[in-house]
Amino acid sequence: MPKVAGRFHTLPEYALATIPQKKRELAARGVDVIDLGAGDADLAPPPKALDAITKAVREPAMSRYGFGLGLVAYREAIAAWMGKRFGIRFDPMREIVPLIGSKEGISHLALAYMEPGQVAIIPEPGYNAYQGGTLLGGGEPYRYALRPRTDFLIDLDEIDDVTLHRTRILYLNYPNNPTAAVAPIDYLEKVVARCRELDILLVYDNAYSELAFDGYKPPSIFEVDGARDVAIEFHSLSKTYNMTGWRCGWAVAAPEIASVLTKIKLYTDTGQFMAVQAAGVAALASYDEWVPGNVDVFRQRRDAAVAAFNANGFKCDTPRATMYLWIPLPDGMPSAVFAERLLEDEGVVVMPGSSFGAGGEGFFRISFITSPERLQEAAARAGRVLSSMGAAV
Secondary structure, eight states: OOOOOHHHHTSOOOTTTTHHHHHHHHHHTTOOOEEOSSSOOSOOOOHHHHHHHHHHTTSGGGGSOOTTTOOHHHHHHHHHHHHHHHSOOOOTTTSEEEESSHHHHHHHHHHHHOOTTOEEEEEESOOHHHHHHHHHTTOEEEEEEOOGGGTTOOOGGGSOHHHHHHEEEEEEESSOTTTOOOOOHHHHHHHHHHHHHHTOEEEEEOTTTTOBOTTOOOOOGGGSTTGGGTEEEEEESTTTTTOGGGOOEEEEEOHHHHHHHHHHHHTTOSOOOHHHHHHHHHHHHTHHHHHHHHHHHHHHHHHHHHHHHHHTTOOOOOOSBSSEEEEEOOTTOOHHHHHHHHHHHHOEEOEEGGGGOGGGTTEEEEEOOSOHHHHHHHHHHHHHHHHHHHTTO
């Protein structure tokens, strides 16, 4: 058989890859499976997005190549939304990059910036696209463990100078997946200043900017002075609009940075299906009338999940954003063993912290993506496993 490149072997196993088959096997055995694994809610997209795509798919022009330009109306809708939401103006033609979901843009960007011997600082636990892009780009991941002692923030002062001077990319994601941590604006100001000082590209993954509660409004990195010199920010319709499978997102950056990702994408794809972009226009236009109600559904689920897991032997705080709880396990209880027992014994899918990297050990993640009743049932099942394992630890 032909030999694959060495960089392929550096890729770890993808944590969610085996879950669908395991669910099928359990369901075939008659197990009532509750899936709290992926950040993939069981809710419908906005009606106006559904209406828009229904109309657009019947237009022959929408089925042609979008190329890098895509649907101009989608670019314009993004620019208008960024201006309204964050008070920042972006040129729709030069500073916005339509994406087939933010994941592909995040991973593809590293192909343009990483070289052998250069470093990308990656939060661990963190989204696998960060290290995937780094490794496939030939770079070296520096995995920074997100732990409670730093409020799950990356502290660049803890990284040695040699590594910092080899660093080409810093990945940040706040509100954070999987820890649900948020970043204060003064922290972001310090990070931008260090990136400017060290000439580091700041990749700011802002996929959860709208899934926030109790009056909290996550910022854009571009609300920080000087960020345009070093940053690119990624957004997605997936979480805010329950459109995970539609794969529709965007990046914003100064023209010098946006054009780099645009060029990479010219060689890797020919653009998102323009009917999906038309639905994206409708989704963004429905923000004021639709998003607050959708976020409130997640708030109710968050509150139910926090109460249920706390009542069943766990200790978890109430997150200000995202669709996740990052729940600590007792000392000495391996997260992968707990998750496997919970799946096999009780039919509940959760993500062990170790599946996000060694820095995530000692925790597990649940997604509050189903009804309060199902979350309460899942928590009760998890409590039974915790009790049975606790006796053995």
